[in-house]
Amino acid sequence: MISIVNYQASNLRSVKKALDYLGLEAEVTMDPEAVRRADKVLLPGVGHFAATGRMDCTGLRAAIAEAVARGAPFLGICVGLQWIFAASEEAPQVPGLGLFPGVCRRFPAGAKVPHVGWNSLEIAAPSRLLAGVEAGTFVYFTHSYRAPVCAHTVATTEYEGAFTAAVERDNVFGVQFHPEKSGEVGLTILRNFGALPC
């Protein structure tokens, strides 16, 4: 069972229906206990980084940290990826989980923001999550802040410079784009996540 963490911020429906379509068993939950014992944890996110702060006081942050620590595969999408970095300029008072170093920053002034649309992936390192995804493949983005490129970045995308499009280390995965909105290639990525051993 994949726990889709509901922190009352984002549209969770599209991720859930993509998993349903793929036949992957998933539940949307706000219950820290359910997250703690989940086989896999998925943290979606569209919206403001500050909303992740709600997870601090509801026990969800601790539950996710525990699930990750015991090795449960974790996938963060969009703000869910940004949250596993140290912090974001969007809400400096709200700490990220800090599994990857660096601060998410807004695209520079003068750029069209949000970065909306289909942009290509440059593969930086072998990845289980991106298995079968070729360099240059287009995926759908919509965001105003971006995570820096780090040692565990497995794919980058160029928009006013390179940023982390996908990050991966052991059981922790994050994507800045929306696999649930990226057509067939997005479904491939979610299928890969579903196929990871628990």
Next chain:
Amino acid sequence: MLTRRIIACLDVDGGRVVKGTRFVDLRDAGDPAELAGAHARAGADEIVFLDIAATHQARGILIETVRRTARELFIPLTVGGGIRTLDDAGAVFEAGCDKVSINSAAVKDPTLITQIAERFGSQAAIVAIDAKRMEEPIEGEHWRVYVAGGRIPTERCVLAWAREAEARGAGEILLTSMDRDGTGSGFDCELTAAVAEAVSIPVIASGGAGTVEHFLDVFRQGKADAALAASIFHFGIHDIGELKQRIAAGGVPMRWPC
């Protein structure tokens, strides 16, 4: 590289697509769900449902249509037309759409933009602007904002309204040239470029598409981030894939193959 987008717009009334369909091999060429899927497979980057329903009953059917469509559509889906309140927006989001497009209701109550942006995120809030050239410019502005499907002129000018929409939290502008809409004589590149330069959010150009060159023009001269067409198969080409390949051959980045 970030590609420019080709957005397929379907006019929906009471659960049926009412114009512009030339797909073969569909069980039901008027079914929005099936057509949306066919457009996605053909290479459309996004789908827009424009609800042209006049009745409350048809509105309820739209929600069911969105739900059914969203179940098997994995590219962005926008719903526009008839969204007047945060609750209206919430109902179509709940049914599975990704963005809403608001037009007359935003002009009447601009705080609706902020309400939607704060609740669902700016990326989900598109402000649609119907623009028509004025006979005489006012304070440097050449286009006036119309509402109610282009029937009613407002006091607002297009560039000022686009800037205000951005400031209030809109994530994209869907800009329709009333002067060009339905003419097939090309997008209004002057209008589109003026809006694209006035705001820093993406601009979707609409109205006037007739040939592949029109798309090239609106991406190059018009500086559009995306182009929307309602009857995308009426350009003397076979499918969206061919359209995108020809646009890409003209030097504009496209997502192709999909």
